[in-house]
Amino acid sequence: MIAQRKDDHVRLAVEQQQQHDGRNQFDEVSFVHHALAGLDRTDVSLTTAFGGISWQVPLYINAMTGGSERTGAINRDLAVAAHETGVPIASGSMSAYFKDPDCADTFSVLRKENPDGFVIANVNATTSVDNALRAVDLIQADALQIHVNTVQETVMPEGDRSFSSWVPQIERIAAGAGVPVIVKEVGFGLSRETVRLLAGLGVRVADLGGRGGTDFARIENGRRELADYAYLTGWGQSTAACLLDAQDAPIPVLASGGVRQPLDVARALALGASGVGVSGTFLRTLLDGGVAALIAQISTWLDQLAALLTVLGARTPAALRHSDLLIHGELRDFCADRGIDIRSLARRSGSLDVPHETTGNTR
Template identity: 85%
Template sequence: MIAQRKDDHVRLAVEQRHEHSGHNQFDEVSFVHHALAGIDRPDVSQATAFAGISWQVPLYINAMTGGSVNTGVINRDLAIAARETGVPIASGSMSAYFKDPSCAHTFSVLREENPDGFVMANINATASVDNARRAIDLLRADALQIHINTVQETVMPEGDRSFAAWVPQIEKIAAAVEVPVIVKEVGFGLSRETVLTLRDLGVSVADLGGRGGTDFARIENGRRELADYAYLHGWGLSTAACLLDAQDAGIPVLASGGVRNPLDVARALALGASGVGVSGGFLRTLMDGGVSALIAQISTWLDQLAALQTMLGARTPAELTRCDLLIHGALHAFCADRGIETRPLAQRSRSFEAPHELTGSTR
């Protein structure tokens, strides 16, 4: 039954990507154009560092799948793409492995095909400390993701209905394992209050996992006989909203959910993300064109992100947080209601100006 569910998730996620309208709240974030802010391409680095983690690039393949024969093949191809492009990669939820160790290879292939890469194991918030360690050991993981997904579990026909133990269990796991712990949402977003709670629990990094990409409420509703939870489609906070909400929360954040192109990556980094994850968009490319198409897509994204950094005058991903941003539409209204000041975002390059330099230069 678990293997069938994993295959259903992939099928429904790919179908959803084909139907996707394309618009999300990243479109309500724009850079102020400063025509003389550009730098030389050889001066651009894409390295990012946070919470004791160092990545060569700020883009990663986020958690997707594993637990069945078909999803094991997908994980193999994702790992090959990660190896060939140098991007970090996360496994899908390893709950299936805890229940049926015979499916271990569908996860361990991530490390076998990518022996020197940065690999993240993924567990749920009910996993025991022993199982957290088993997941890390199986993948020789460099970090541990704990996914939280109350909305998905609520709609899932066989999902959990008890969530009170999640907070103390996350704290217990974070204290017990020897790799950085990343807590991630699966597409409904982490509010500022949640990010602050994670910080206080000893979590190393929050992956905001906002609305805008794959909708797991819709996926699980598609598995229900009556499809009677349609009113929860679109639930949650967008990734852009989460980034604005989590400013100065005292913990590094990663951005995932609804990232469609290199401009969205740059927007997320400019809003404070240390790295940006993609799942559904990369999965669709893999299923439509195979591993070579995915390698080409990731390589193109990294090249174009470097081009955007050059144009914007950002020598590193972190320097994108010096670029001026305008917040529009419903996202601006969200900020107003949450008490988030947006005007300083539109003027922050002035804090980095040297005398006689043009507005917008980050030199």
């Protein structure tokens, strides 16, 4: 039953990718172009550090799958791509492993194929501390991701219906996991109030997981006989909106959900993310073109991200937070309603630095 559900999730997620019209609220964020802000490419580093974690690049393969023979093969290929490109990788939910230890290798393959990489285990918010430790141990995880997904569970035919225990259990897991804990939404977004709550629970990092990519309400509705939750399609805040909402967050934030190309990565970093996660876009590439195509895509993204930093005058991903941004459309309306000052975003860079002496009038 669990294995079939995992396979259904992959199939429906890929169908969504194929049907998506290609637009989301990242398109309502643009950089102010300063023609003389550019750096030398050799001066740019993609290293990012946050919450006691350090990555060589600010891009990671976010939680997807595991728990069946097919999804184990997908995890193997994802791990190979992570190893070859140096990007961190998160497992899919490991609940299947707790219920059926025979599927352990569909998750442990992430470490087997990526022995020196940064690997993140993934559990749900009802997981016991003992099981969280089992998950970390199985894949020798460097961090633990707790996914929160009340909307998905509500639409899921066999999903949870009780959520009041989640807050105290997250606090217990954060205290006992032994590795940094990241809490991640699965595509409906974390509000600023939720991020502040998580900080008080001892959570180290929040993955905002906003709307714009895979819609798990739509996926679960596709598994319902009557498909009677169609009205929840599009629920939640976009990733761009969540980043704007979390401008003064007390803990570092990661961005995932609807990241389609390197420009979206740069936008998310400029909006305050310490790292940017991708799932659906990479999954479609893997299934369409194989692991070699995914390795090529990730390598190209990293190369183009460094190029964008060079043009924008940002020596590091964190330096993008000083770039000037314009907010448009419905995203601008969201900021007005939430009391977010977007005017200051358009004037963050100040005067341009002049890295060399001018030679005066040469005529």
